[in-house]
Amino acid sequence: MPAGLAAGGSECWRLRAGRSLAVCASTLLCSRPVEGSVFMETSHCPGLLSLLQCWALPWWPPVTMGVPVFILAGLLVHFVFLASIFDIYFSSPLVHGMTPQQTPLPPPAKRLVLFVADGLRADSLFELNSNNTPQAPYLRAILENNGSWGISHTRVPTESRPGHVALIAGFYEDVSAVAKGWKENPVEFDSVFNESKHTWSWGSPDILPMFAKGATGDHVYTFCYTAESEDFGAQDAAELDTWVFDHVKSFFNSSRSNQTLFSALNEEKVVLFLHLLGIDTNGHAHRPYSKEYKENIRKVDEGVEEIVSMLESFYGNDGKTAYILTSDHGMTDWGSHGAGHPSETLTPLIAWGAGVNYPQEVTSQLFEDNFLKEWKLENLKRMDVNQADIAPLMASLIGVPFPLNSVGTLPLEYLNNSDHFKAESMFTNAVQVLEQFKVKMSQKKRTTLSFLFTPFKPLSDSEQINFLKKARLYIQQQKYSEAVSLCKTLINLALEGLSYYHTYDRLFLGLSIAVSFVGWTTYVILVIIKTHTNLIKAAQINNKESTGPLYSFMFAGMIIAFFLLIQASPWTYYVYCLLPVPIWYAVVRELHVIQDLAANLWSLPVGHSVGFLLICILGIELLVFSFFYRSTLTVGLLVFAGWPVITQMWVQAKRTTLIWTLLCVFLAVFPLMPVVGREPNIPLVIVAGLTTLLISCFSLASFSRSENKYRGKEDLKVYFYQMFSIALSTYVVSSTHNSLKNKQGLPVFNQIVSWMTLASSSALPLLSPTLLFQRLFSILLSLMATYLLLSTGYEALFPLVLSGLMLVWIQMEQEALQHYGLSLRSKLAVFNFAYATDITQFRQLHLDDIRRSFFFVFFIVTAFFGTGNIASVNSFDPASVYCFLTVFSPFMMGGLLLLKVVIPFVLVSCAFEAVQVTTQLSSKSLFLIVLVISDIMALHFFFLVKDYGSWLDIGTSISHYVLVMSLTIFMMLMNGLAQLLTTKRLELSRRTKHHSM
Known part of the structure; x- marks a missing residue:
């Protein structure tokens, strides 16, 4: 035992878990460091009690803490740093307690049919084939002769769940919601489906249930195929869409013999939702430019035509059905989505039927892209919207209240109605968004000290009243264009105010985290200098520290906690704002280390x-x-x-x-x-597998000639089994x-081999x-076998x-x-x-x-x-x-x-x-x-x-x-x-x- 350790007067324990470190209790727990020592684990030391007492307090442990304590502290601090970004930037924007707002005039449509072609790109639908024929003839005829069209701009992340929430609920879901649930509502929010009289939906079990379980009452009905049907290796993923179309037709046929269902279908404020997942599945499996993807678009076009014909016949061509076809997101050329590439964020929007404008011919249109010319649609007015704008459009068409949490702006250009109706609808939209602003402002005002509260000045209480009075007066005076313009201004201001109050604490929280970051990094540097270098004098380590800094930091912590308490702040705010206190206390305790380091560096x-x-x-x-x-x-x-x-x-x-x-x-x-x-x-994956096998043969020959030859057949068996796994993985990938x-699906043998290889890779x-x-070579072989199974190219x-x-x-x-x-x-x-x-x-x-x-x-x-x-x-x-x-x-x-x-x-x-x-x-x-x-x-x-x-x-x-x-x-x-x-x-x-x- 080194002399320094013996002088400590404590027993050292040695762990033999591989390359473990010797552990000195006097160094770690009794605050009697040894010059040149390292951090080590220990047990059975009288100083353990003092360490536990120190850790139990909200003050940072000393630099001479043990490895487990330091790792635990480091993990906790970094988890706080990671979690803070979600509170600062990704907290839920939803508020509750608003009053529903509904247009007082009778709506143009009794029912709405929403087609969502999952994963459909705008260009894939609108562009013409090489022979100048449309990819979707029926829908092309609709936008040219019967309806309005444009591009719906989605937001990141371009995934199915956030896309559908934006479409149907009118707001952009935050990341925290995705983390809390995939198929169900993690938070309560309103939607067009919830506000409807009845909603029937057909499609994927990943999408439909979250809107049904989020609805109040029992008026949102879902018909889903099984999750096993969503098979990327299936012969024809378009069957998912065929299933939807067939079940919708069967449903309406059965309603003729069910008087209750027949009556419900003929009521007002009815929504029919058809979720079509086949295009997305084929895009993932075969890419958007594949024959399968384009053929699926054609089948959707045919299916939509059949459904529209069936519904018009069912309702006796009463002209009270509105139709909307769009997509939740697009897809990249390589068959994926999630980010902000235009191929993912540009989705098609076609609307027709009751209350929807007919095609509008124009001589010229100004857009930054060149799509109009490529699609040969230069003469038909293109009306782009944000994805969240579709929710208020649907609500306006069938006369249901706008979704309470919607941040969309009603696209009036799509409406074929009187100017009075348009002005009233826009006024309803403005009041609905303003309601959210008022609730958000009152919440923030209630949790902030009055002398610290800074209101959103452009939309004070008096300004709100002025806007509403003036807009109502314009409507009464039949100055509808002025009323619409004023309402749009009010909506924009209310949205700015929502963002203002939503990010009200962002600077305060960000500074707290930044201060903690700097303190933690400084603290780790001090740990390195004090225990792993010779830059400071050993005599200074044992200096008796003053209790002054401790009381000062305790007082600062109590002031911060009191300040947060009287403002009824969330518990996470306490973590973010109090974290700098113990971290910087630990730094201040080591001021002598900083002083000695500065002196040494000055001499360099x-x-x-x-x-x-x-x-x-x-x-x-x-x-x-x-x-x-x-x-x-x-x-x-x-x-x-x-x-x-x-x-x-x-x-x-x-x-x-x-x-x-x-x-x-x-x-x-x-x-x-x-x-x-x-x-x-x-083929490159196969080359990688064969190269690995070749290297393995040379390596085994090299090992056998080394100073440490194998002492048993088991060692060779392990390597031979790993080489066999490499060969088998190479075959499985190719097969x-x-x-x-060949559209024969995933062979069962290949699937079993893959999972067995994965299971054995960590143990071999x-x-x-x-x-x-x-x-190290054995680790490479085991991991390489699994990696080959997960590879698709270079x-x-x-x-x-x-x-x-x-x-x-x-x-x-x-x-x-x-x-x-x-x-x-x-x-x-x-x-x-x-x-x-x-x-x-x-x-x-x-x-x-x-x-x-x-x-x-x-x-x-x-x-x-x-x-x-x-x-x-x-x-x-x-x-x-x-x-x-x-x-x-x-x-x-x-x-x-x-x-x-x-x-x-x-x-x-x-x-x-x-x-x-x-x-x-x-x-x-x-x-x-x-x-x-x-x-x-x-x-x-x-x-x-x-x-x-x-x-x-x-x-x-x-x-x-x-x-x-x-x-x-x-x-x-x-x-x-x-x-x-x-x-x-x-x-x-x-x-x-x-x-x-």
């Missing part, structure tokens, strides 16, 4: 300090830019390729340097490739995609030897190149240690993960360790964006999971796609674990630097978050912050998983136990 040459600082800033900015431009990763990898030359390391390791440079260049190609999923290429291409590496290269080669670079990175770090004059205890070829590293082997940090940590963060980001498979929501390709399932299951598919993203993370994390142990660093010391780098990136993105500009810009800025925060939390978890995969070994019961070193 200014050029060295400034140069080092600039390199750090440049490196972090490079990482930040990679979130916006994937090609930035290519630049970084090319710089990495020249690193050995710059540092003169190539002189002592020419062969390793050459391999490093080549692999860096190879990996640099991937960020320049198209986003995964856009161009499937199964599955050929079967789906634990059966292999714990020698460094053998264990990305299958990515783990191979990445893993090769990681293995060379480990070797390069060994060369770097020798280059800087540090001795090594063992060769990499005989290094065993399973042997615990003695505490006396650990060294202090030096500047080159910052470079190692930066390499790790850069490789993690490269693993994240290298193939572009999560560069945006819409780049996910459902075809990636077809070896496992083809039936639509959002959570299962999402989990498999997440696994595909995680696999490169695991490879990088395991390599980083090897770098830590082979360079004689405790796992915590190097990871703390990683934490600082990632937190600085997260803070950077926090300041880049914005709530202005296009919805794509807003969504992108928030998603970047969420991604980098998730990465930070994920890297903490990956660190533990990497230790488990590299150090643990499962011993089979019949196996003779022995050490291999």
Whole structure:
């Protein structure tokens, strides 16, 4: 035992879970640190009680806390940072308590039929075929002769649930709602269906139930097919739409013999909703330019024609039926959706029937796009709307109250009615939106101190009254155009006011989180300096601290809590606003560390300090830019390729340097490739599988010639089984995609093999030897088998190149240690993960360790964006999971796609674990630097978050912050998983136990 530990007077405990750290109780719990010690786990120490008491208080633990406490504190802090963005930017906009508003004049229609062609792009419907014939002849004839048309602009995220909520309820659903439920209403909101007398709906079980369960009373009826019907591998997904059309016709035929149903169908304020999912399913499976997708549009066109003919016959051509056809979202060329590409946000809108305007001929139209000319519709007036505007349009046509939470503006151009009706409808729309504003304002006013409350001045109480009085007067004087103009102004102001009060606390909460961010990063830096470097004097560590700062921070915390209490703030506000108190208290306790560090840095040459600082800033900015431009990763990898030359390391390791440079260049190609999923290429997946098998054969031959030959047949069996899994996965990928291409569905054998491979991939590496290269290679083989099953193109080669670079990175770090004059205890070829590293082997940090940590963060980001498979929501390709399932299951598919993203993370994390142990660093010391780098990136993105500009810009800025925060939390978890995969070994019961070193 080192002398320092013996002097502590406490017993040290050693954990042997692989490469574990020795633990000193005096250092961690009794506040008697040892110079040069590291953070370690412990138990059975009298100081434990004092630590628990300290942790129980709302004040931050001291720098000398243990590893479990520090990890727990770090995870909690980062979860708060992550959750805060949803409270600040994604809190629910819904308010309750408004009075329903309804147009007082009789409506033009008794019933409304809503067709939603899920996943239908505007251009796919409106464009002409190569022979100048329309893709949907009936609907083309409608917009040319009977109705009005335009483009409905959707918002991000372009997914089915938010799209339908915007269409039917008139508001844009927030992200928190999606997190709370997929098929049901997570929050109470009003809709056109709820306000109707009766609503009958047919279609997907993923969409219809949420509007039925959100309705008051029992007047929204649903008819759904089974979830198993939504099969991407089915012979013809258009059957989903055929099912809807057939059941609607059967329903109306049966009503003739059911007097109750017949009477209900003939009442006023009736809605019929046909959700047509086939186009979306075919788009995912075959792409929007496929024959299947276009044929599905033709079938929908025919189905709509049949339904309209049947309804007109059923109702005796009474002219009281209004029809609307639109889509919830579009689709990219590669068959996905979710982001803000025009192909996803531009959806068709065609309306006809009772109360809808006839086609309006024009001589010219001004639009930024060139679609009118492409679609040969230049002479027919195009009337674009926001997706939420469709809800008030439907409500106006059948005379039901506007949905209470609607933020849509009634598109008057679609109405074929009197100017009086239009003015009254717009006035109703304005009062309905103003009601939300008034409720939101009263809520905020009630929870804010009167002397701190700042009202929305453009719409004060007196201004509201003036607007309403003036608009009503205009209507009475039959100045309908003036009334409409005034009402539109009132709606815009009310929407601005809603946004103002919705974001009222945003600056206050954002500053609290920013202050916590800076404090936490400062605190981690102090931990690094105090426990892993020699930059401060040991004598200063034991300085007795004053109780003054403690009382000051306690008083500040009580003031903040009292301030939040009297304002009836949500409990989350207490977390965000009180978090800076314990964090900065911990920082203030270590002022002497800051003072001593400043003195040491002042003694260094200014050029060295400034140069080092600039390199750090440049490196972090490079990482930040990679979130916006994937090609930035290519630049970084090319710089990495020249690193050995710059540092003169190539002189002592020419062969390793050459391999490093080549692999860096190879990996640099991937960020320049198209986003995964856009161009499937199964032959490349097969090439990746065969290449893996070839490398496996050479590697096994190399291992057998090494200093540590296998001591049993079980070791070879594990590798042979993994190679067999690679071969089987390669076959399954080829077989599955050929079967789906021939519309024969997913073979049961392939599905069983895929799930078995996935289940065994995490356990097989634990059966292999714990020698460094053998264990890392075993991890690669197991994960590669699963990754092949989830691949559709060139990305299958990515783990191979990445893993090769990681293995060379480990070797390069060994060369770097020798280059800087540090001795090594063992060769990499005989290094065993399973042997615990003695505490006396650990060294202090030096500047080159910052470079190692930066390499790790850069490789993690490269693993994240290298193939572009999560560069945006819409780049996910459902075809990636077809070896496992083809039936639509959002959570299962999402989990498999997440696994595909995680696999490169695991490879990088395991390599980083090897770098830590082979360079004689405790796992915590190097990871703390990683934490600082990632937190600085997260803070950077926090300041880049914005709530202005296009919805794509807003969504992108928030998603970047969420991604980098998730990465930070994920890297903490990956660190533990990497230790488990590299150090643990499962011993089979019949196996003779022995050490291999």
